[in-house]
Amino acid sequence: MPNQEKLSPAQTHKLYVKKFGGTSVGSIERIEVLAEQIAAAHRAGIRQVIVLSAMAGETNRLIALGGQIDPHGNAREMDMLISTGEQISIALMAMALQKRGVKAVSLTGDQVQIHTNSQFGRASIERVDTDYLESLLASDIIPVVAGFQGRNPHGDVTTLGRGGSDTTAVALAVALSADECQIYTDVCGVFTTDPNLEPAARRLSCISFTTMYEMARLGAKVLHPDSVAYAERFKVPLRVLSSFESGEGTLICVDEACHISGNVVGIAVSRDLAMVSFEDADKSTEPLGKLFQQLSVLGVETDLLSKTQTDSSSVSFTVSEAWLEQVLLELDGLSQTVNLGSVFYERDLVRISLVASGSLAKTDVAAKVFDVLGKLGIHVKLISTSEIKLALVIPQKYLQMAVCALHHAFGLNEL
Ligand code: ASP
Ligand code: MG
Numbered sequence: 001m002p003n004q005e006k007l008s009p010a011q012t013h014k015l016y017v018k019k020f021g022g023t024s025v026g027s028i029e030r031i032e033v034l035a036e037q038i039a040a041a042h043r044a045g046i047r048q049v050i051v052l053s054a055m056a057g058e059t060n061r062l063i064a065l066g067g068q069i070d071p072h073g074n075a076r077e078m079d080m081l082i083s084t085g086e087q088i089s090i091a092l093m094a095m096a097l098q099k100r101g102v103k104a105v106s107l108t109g110d111q112v113q114i115h116t117n118s119q120f121g122r123a124s125i126e127r128v129d130t131d132y133l134e135s136l137l138a139s140d141i142i143p144v145v146a147g148f149q150g151r152n153p154h155g156d157v158t159t160l161g162r163g164g165s166d167t168t169a170v171a172l173a174v175a176l177s178a179d180e181c182q183i184y185t186d187v188c189g190v191f192t193t194d195p196n197l198e199p200a201a202r203r204l205s206c207i208s209f210t211t212m213y214e215m216a217r218l219g220a221k222v223l224h225p226d227s228v229a230y231a232e233r234f235k236v237p238l239r240v241l242s243s244f245e246s247g248e249g250t251l252i253c254v255d256e257a258c259h260i261s262g263n264v265v266g267i268a269v270s271r272d273l274a275m276v277s278f279e280d281a282d283k284s285t286e287p288l289g290k291l292f293q294q295l296s297v298l299g300v301e302t303d304l305l306s307k308t309q310t311d312s313s314s315v316s317f318t319v320s321e322a323w324l325e326q327v328l329l330e331l332d333g334l335s336q337t338v339n340l341g342s343v344f345y346e347r348d349l350v351r352i353s354l355v356a357s358g359s360l361a362k363t364d365v366a367a368k369v370f371d372v373l374g375k376l377g378i379h380v381k382l383i384s385t386s387e388i389k390l391a392l393v394i395p396q397k398y399l400q401m402a403v404c405a406l407h408h409a410f411g412l413n414e415l
Helices: 028-043 058-069 075-082 084-099 131-138 165-175 209-217 225-234 285-297 321-334 362-375 396-409
Strands: 015-020 047-052 104-107 114-116 125-128 142-146 149-151 157-159 180-185 206-208 238-242 250-253 264-278 302-309 313-320 343-356 382-386 389-395
Touching: 015 028, 015 165, 028 047, 028 084, 047 084, 047 131, 047 165, 058 075, 058 084, 075 084, 075 157, 084 104, 084 142, 114 165, 125 165, 131 142, 142 165, 165 180, 165 225, 206 209, 209 225, 209 250, 209 264, 209 343, 225 238, 264 321, 264 396, 285 302, 285 321, 302 382, 302 389, 313 321, 321 343, 343 362, 343 396, 362 382, 362 389, 362 396, 389 396
Parallel strands: 015 047, 015 180, 047 142, 104 142, 114 149, 180 238, 206 250
Antiparallel strands: 114 125, 149 157, 238 250, 264 313, 264 343, 302 313, 343 389, 382 389
8 A cells, every 4th residue: 555654734634435356454463464554554544445246256256156046047136146246355345444433334235225227247337325325434434345246226236347336446436436546456556467377568657548448348357347437427536556565556547648649558358259250142231230139138248240241241250258159049040030041160369459649550469469469370360450459369278378478569568
């Protein structure tokens, strides 16, 4: 935690919403260490609202428990079940703070009054009441809030989607007009790419909301994309820090000036993808509409969708491997009425996305990508560009080789 013992007068009375992820509260020892840090900050005059995730592995354990009863269990009951993980963490943390003589109280989403819509498993926050939180802060009591959960208009427990505690923290920071929303995790900030793949990855001292949003959406796990979008909308400064070591972390901010516009600043990776392609011999667009509508109803997210039509017409897209069988089933159904030609699919693919800090010089970047990967003999299966990113799909076995080569070629080692 950055220099909490040596605070300048201007830093006292600041209000920080601090969110700690699963590994940060992963054991009793970790909770005790954090409680010590939070208590020290409190004594130094910082006002804090703490948001916690479930202890590491707990949400997965709860999902698996539910799955033993019914793999397609009722969504309301699943939310009731998986929201309990966070309640364990907040109760333990409140006790650890109280033991240190610091006044603290644990609160569920319902107790805070975090209002969401009714989309169980993927609810959106619509409104946060701050009265209770403000009265606690005014009495010098630290609110310790369960992340990832809220209540719908009927009072049912809802959850915000995996990784949703980040969004809870941002929503509270916005509602309370906090000075900063700090997301504490097990890495010391946002990196140019996953340091497990490329040890030369660099921590970025700042990154714009737009770039961070793309990085998060395209696979960077450090922040939930919804939380970035929310923070950008309400312009609340967001910082990613390590709860294990001190440092300034990465500030996510509006200012693009920290990087030269158009430069690639990060490489995001998404694993376990499959690619599906078919011929569409009838060249008929309408049945394709039905296919994608059906996939959308099932909640299947497709990406890098492309359709080319020359002499023949071919369609390809990627899906998460977990959805492949379902997609093939739908295509089988469609082939009863439409001549799809042969359907091809390939597993064990990854998507590598180069994300820039402003409009990307697409042709130049594509030229470099093809040059770098060509020299390594890596064939690109699909490629697509948008305003600030270029994404490509390659076999999983080349992932590390490709990421390291691209990281070097785009000068990310020197950022
Ligand atoms: N515990 C939830 C999850 O694992 C929410 C979070 O950690 O942000 O997805
Ligand atoms: Mg997370």
